[in-house]
Amino acid sequence: MSGDAAAELRAGAAITLVAGHPEGAFLAGGTTQVDLTRQDVLRPGLLVDINHLPLAGVEDLPGGGLRIGALARMSDVARAAGVIERFPMISQALLLGASAQLRNMASMGGNLCQRVRCGYFRDVNSPCNKRDPGSGCAALDGFHRGHAILGVSDKCIATHPSDVAVALVALDAVVHTRGPGGERAIGIDDFFLLPGDTPDREHPLDHGELITAIEVPAVPMARRSVYLKFRDRQSYEFALASVAAAIRVEDGTVAGVRLALGGVGTKPWRARHAEAALFGQPANSGSFAEAARQELAQATPWPQNAFKVELAQRAIVRALSTLMDGAAR
Ligand SMILES: Cc1cc2nc3c(=O)[nH]c(=O)nc-3n(C[C@H](O)[C@H](O)[C@H](O)COP(=O)(O)OP(=O)(O)OC[C@H]3O[C@@H](n4cnc5c(N)ncnc54)[C@H](O)[C@@H]3O)c2cc1C
Numbered sequence: 652m653s654g655d656a657a658a659e660l661r662a663g664a665a666i667t668l669v670a671g672h673p674e675g676a677f678l679a680g681g682t683t684q685v686d687l688t689r690q691d692v693l694r695p696g697l698l699v700d701i702n703h704l705p706l707a708g709v710e711d712l713p714g715g716g717l718r719i720g721a722l723a724r725m726s727d728v729a730r731a732a733g734v735i736e737r738f739p740m741i742s743q744a745l746l747l748g749a750s751a752q753l754r755n756m757a758s759m760g761g762n763l764c765q766r767v768r769c770g771y772f773r774d775v776n777s778p779c780n781k782r783d784p785g786s787g788c789a790a791l792d793g794f795h796r797g798h799a800i801l802g803v804s805d806k807c808i809a810t811h812p813s814d815v816a817v818a819l820v821a822l823d824a825v826v827h828t829r830g831p832g833g834e835r836a837i838g839i840d841d842f843f844l845l846p847g848d849t850p851d852r853e854h855p856l857d858h859g860e861l862i863t864a865i866e867v868p869a870v871p872m873a874r875r876s877v878y879l880k881f882r883d884r885q886s887y888e889f890a891l892a893s894v895a896a897a898i899r900v901e902d903g904t905v906a907g908v909r910l911a912l913g914g915v916g917t918k919p920w921r922a923r924h925a926e927a928a929l930f931g932q933p934a935n936s937g938s939f940a941e942a943a944r945q946e947l948a949q950a951t952p953w954p955q956n957a958f959k960v961e962l963a964q965r966a967i968v969r970a971l972s973t974l975m976d977g978a979a980r
């Protein structure tokens with residue numbers, strides 16, 4: 652049997668095992684799964700280790716895209732030459748996430764599936780619609796300084812925690828999966844679900860569906876891109892607000908732009924209103940500020956996190972201005 656066929660079989664076996672157990676789950680780096688199992692937040696009846704599957708490659712695609720295996724470690728992706736050269740926002744987002752030790756363990760598939768950092772989700776004695784559907788949301792009347800202002804519902808306001816997912820959303824990446832029903836490709840914006848009435852459902856994955864790879868299409872303007880992260884402390888900490896940005900300017904006018912926000916949305920937030928507002932406008936701080944204002948006009952702030960509205964606007968302006976300053980040098 653060829654190596655490829657054996658790998659196919661091993662992947663198939665892992666999928667069948669998880670799909671066949673109602674409480675089954677995959678185990679990659681374990682940096683989310685093991686933490687939450689120890690805290691009794693997750694109670695997997697069966698954990699299937701997938702680290703032996705050959706899904707750790709980072710491959711440059713003809714035409715300028717990238718294929719990142721689901722088991723590629725955050726640190727390996729951050730230092731891949733093709734990532735640094737063509738998609739600096741991905742490399743920067745990874746290096747600003749977690750700690751060096753965690754990045755060596757944590758996989759890209761696990762990063763997309765990591766769970767929220769809301770303290771009530773992680774405290775089994777608190778009501779939490781995400782952990783225990785229908786029990787209520789303790790954050791609404793509780794401590795919510797770090798919570799979301801975009802994409803919220805009256806059932807859940809937890810912020811999506813991933814950094815690299817923000818860059819991937821800005822770049823229109825595609826998540827490839829294999830499950831009991833076969834293979835499929837899911838646009839990354841559709842991969843993250845808004846909480847709505849079912850905050851316990853975070854992804855459109857079927858039970859036992861395995862992420863195999865993340866594909867990033869060629870985005871020439873991303874060669875000059877940036878990821879900025881604003882947080883309470885510089886050592887490893889989750890974002891209060893973050894921005895992934897790329898811009899193409901022709902004759903002083905915005906001819907193309909990609910913008911996504913982290914730390915403020917219940918999912919990695921593609922700033923489509925700001926992108927639309929910028930297109931065809933002069934590439935200057937006035938247009939950047941107006942576009943940021945239009946994006947954040949949709950925000951629903953809570954008493955403790957209202958500061959994020961201005962923070963996110965300033966972050967957008969800072970990111971775009973940083974790119975313009977870089978272009979001028
Ligand atoms: C102290 C700390 C600080 C952190 N700071 C940051 C930060 O600043 N920014 C940031 O982005 N992240 C941060 N993280 C989160 C970290 O990046 C994630 O825990 C990590 O990426 C998860 O990857 P893993 O391989 O360890 O996943 P695991 O813990 O193994 O799995 C996580 C989840 O994903 C599922 N899963 C894993 N692989 C697959 C797959 N291929 N297909 C389908 N499902 C799968 C598992 O079943 C599980 O539900 C931090 C984590 C810690 C502990």
Ligand code: SF4
Nearest residue numbers: 769779788807808809
């Ligand atoms: S914000 Fe979401 S995760 Fe936090 S307590 Fe409310 S329902 Fe749970």
